[in-house]
Amino acid sequence: MPEQVPVVERIMSANDQLASSNRARLDEAGVFAINVMASPGAGKTSLITRTVEALRDELRIAGVDGDIATTLDADRIAALGVPAVQINTGGSCHLDAAMVQSALPQLPLDALDLLIVENVGNLVCPASFRLGAHRSVLIASVPEGDDKPYKYPVMYRGVDALVLNKMDVLPAFDFDVDYFRKGVEPLNPGLAFFSLSCKTGEGLDDWLNWLRSEVKGYVSGGSGQDTRD
Amino acid sequence: MHELSVTQSILEIALRHAEQADAKRIVRLNLVIGELSGIIDDSVQFYWDMVSSGTIAEGAKLHFERVPAGLCCLACEHTFPLNGRNYVCPECGGERVVAAGGDDFRLDSIEVE
Numbered sequence: 001m002p003e004q005v006p007v008v009e010r011i012m013s014a015n016d017q018l019a020s021s022n023r024a025r026l027d028e029a030g031v032f033a034i035n036v037m038a039s040p041g042a043g044k045t046s047l048i049t050r051t052v053e054a055l056r057d058e059l060r061i062a063g064v065d066g067d068i069a070t071t072l073d074a075d076r077i078a079a080l081g082v083p084a085v086q087i088n089t090g091g092s093c094h095l096d097a098a099m100v101q102s103a104l105p106q107l108p109l110d111a112l113d114l115l116i117v118e119n120v121g122n123l124v125c126p127a128s129f130r131l132g133a134h135r136s137v138l139i140a141s142v143p144e145g146d147d148k149p150y151k152y153p154v155m156y157r158g159v160d161a162l163v164l165n166k167m168d169v170l171p172a173f174d175f176d177v178d179y180f181r182k183g184v185e186p187l188n189p190g191l192a193f194f195s196l197s198c199k200t201g202e203g204l205d206d207w208l209n210w211l212r213s214e215v216k217g218y219v220s221g222g223s224g225q226d227t228r229d
Numbered sequence: 230m231h232e233l234s235v236t237q238s239i240l241e242i243a244l245r246h247a248e249q250a251d252a253k254r255i256v257r258l259n260l261v262i263g264e265l266s267g268i269i270d271d272s273v274q275f276y277w278d279m280v281s282s283g284t285i286a287e288g289a290k291l292h293f294e295r296v297p298a299g300l301c302c303l304a305c306e307h308t309f310p311l312n313g314r315n316y317v318c319p320e321c322g323g324e325r326v327v328a329a330g331g332d333d334f335r336l337d338s339i340e341v342e
Contacts (some may be wrong), residue, residue: 002340154267186316186326
């Protein structure tokens with residue numbers, strides 16, 4: 001007769017342990033990190049370049065870019081004069097904690113305040129892999145449609161901030177912002193929400209102020225309790 | 230897409246516990262997969278034969294306990310399944326609801342010989 005051996009272990013625990021070690025390394029150097037996730041084309045790199053341009057005089061920023069191939073995104077970040085490391089996942093659909101771990105030694109952590117990690121464009125897999133960042137940010141965009149929180153609940157469930165990008169094209173789409181937000185609230189009550197346009201710059205200030213205050217809160221003690229990473 | 234690495238993690242966890250129990254063979258793994266965990270059990274099953282081949286877990290049966298995602302109405306406390314269309318309470322029409330359960334993805338136990 002087979003004998004039952006209790007295990008009760010989370011399957012993602014190996015990745016989670018590496019994520020915790022990334023977090024410890026970041027905390028040791030005093031670097032606040034965000035994990036930026038979205039579907040392809042939602043505006044991850046656009047929001048990051050806008051953010052770097054706005055904050056590079058007040059914060060020391062670096063970027064880690066995950067993509068299946070090319071260094072196009074890291075090149076865009078590096079062009080702004082900040083350190084950027086490209087991770088090519090070689091077909092993998094998400095960043096995992098081990099990939100971020102390998103990128104950290106390539107950055108001058110002791111001379112940084114903010115690390116922006118750009119995940120692979122994907123609304124499914126990145127949700128399952130913690131990286132060790134202090135906050136997770138999801139970017140949605142108007143052309144994707146207002147039903148995405150209903151179709152990809154896992155992704156919307158664990159993030160700390162939600163950015164709705166491309167508000168400048170709202171008149172051209174049947175996008176009901178109220179329906180969209182009602183799909184997010186039950187999954188993630190009270191999360192920070194910003195509607196903006198990276199193209200026109202409208203609404204960016206609220207996002208930048210949130211990020212400033214998160215970095216400031218981190219520097220002045222404790223990383224707080226984030227929901228995912 | 231990432232079920233291969235996930236299946237490898239399942240195998241590693243199972244083998245470690247089997248070794249601690251001095252088991253010769255793993256015959257069954259009891260997994261719990263929540264609807265909001267983002268894991269597709271068919272894909273895990275697909276990769277399982279491949280990753281377990283040549284180990285003491287080869288041929289072991291994977292048993293999946295699926296945990297549905299639920300929503301709980303804050304007004305009347307009625308709990309109802311996630312339906313993918315809207316998050317309105319079917320009992321009282323309340324729109325203030327919170328997710329309840331379905332995040333789990335774990336190996337609960339293994340059965341060994």
